[in-house]
Amino acid sequence: MxxxxxxxxxxxxxxxxxxxxxxxxxxxxxxxxxxxxxxxxxxxxxxxxxxxxxxxxxxxxxxxxxxxxxxxxxxxxxxxxxxxxxxxxxxxxDRPMAAAAVRAGRVTVLATLAATLAPTRALLAEEAEAAGLPGADVRTVLVEGAWERFAAGDHDGCLDLVAAAVDAVTEADVIVLAQGSMAAATGRTTTVLPVLSSPxxxxxxxxxxxxxxxxxx
Missing domain, CATH: 3.40.50.1860 (Rossmann fold)
Structure with missing residues (x-):
């Protein structure tokens, strides 16, 4: 198969x-x-x-x-x-990740690419509606400079910026890493908040x- x-x-x-x-x-x-x-x-x-x-x-x-x-x-x-x-x-x-995130409460979404934010917000709204949780509290953060490093091949630099942005989040119940390329940043964070990635x-x-x-x- x-x-x-x-x-x-x-x-x-x-x-x-x-x-x-x-x-x-x-x-x-x-x-x-x-x-x-x-x-x-x-x-x-x-x-x-x-x-x-x-x-x-x-x-x-x-x-x-x-x-x-x-x-x-x-x-x-x-x-x-x-x-x-x-x-x-x-x-x-990212659909299974989104389904889990909306059930956790307040969601902060991190992305390295601005074009990803709107599709991710739409997905979270869809999953919240399906879960009977319309009006979910979703906030978004664009990790400045991270995509440029990723595109230049500096994946470690990108992940370091993502990890720093994760650790700066305080007003959330769960943090969502919008792109699969961000997943490895979870191993570089110190936050006590749950961090969800999609792969x-x-x-x-x-x-x-x-x-x-x-x-x-």
Whole structure:
């Protein structure tokens, strides 16, 4: 059984391979890396790349993927919509994290890319509504300078800035790291607040989705 992963950066490939090896060794992963999709979404909005996202999802489905996990928060909604259109289950990686966050109370979202904030807020509102918790208290923080370091290949510098921003949060019940590329910052923080990241719960949920889909066929 194959689970396809749609990435917008190659840095995610080894992260998810390692999680698969640890947690789900029976699953085969197929990685599709499309950096152009994030670039287009940043330049003109996620809607501008929706057709391209749909084409990639359809291609992965045609190649036999049991399900698709989109690891980019910015284009996650477009990927899920594409899955509904072509008949393959698609999960955005941050959905399980968002579902857990809204049940915790006051949420502070950290992102390194401004284009990620609106999609993440929309997802949290959707999950809060589904949980019967409309009007959830969600605050957002853009970690200044972190994306520039990430884009330049200074991943350690990016993670240090994210960790410092996490430790500066006080008025929250839970902290959400909006992008999968931020996950490793959790090991550099000193906060006592819970910090949620998306790769592990997202992969676990996608594997369950793929397994259920394959079993139903």
């Amino acid at each position: 194959t689970l396809a992963l749609l990435h917008t950066s190659p840095v995610h490939v080894p992260v998810f391979d390692a999680l698969r090896d640890t947690d789900h060794p029976h699953i085969a992963l197929r990685h599709a890396v499309r950096e152009d999709l994030l670039a287009g979404a940043v330049a003109a909005g996620p809607e501008a790349v929706a057709a391209c996202v749909a084409a990639v999802v359809a291609e992965l489905a045609a190649e036999g993927a049991a399900a698709v996990l989109c690891t980019c928060s910015t284009i996650g909604a477009a990927a899920e919509a594409a899955g509904a259109a072509c008949g393959v289950p698609v999960l955005r990686v 592990r719960p997202g992969l676990t949920a996608a594997v369950a989705m793929a397994t259920a889909t394959r079993g139903a066929r």
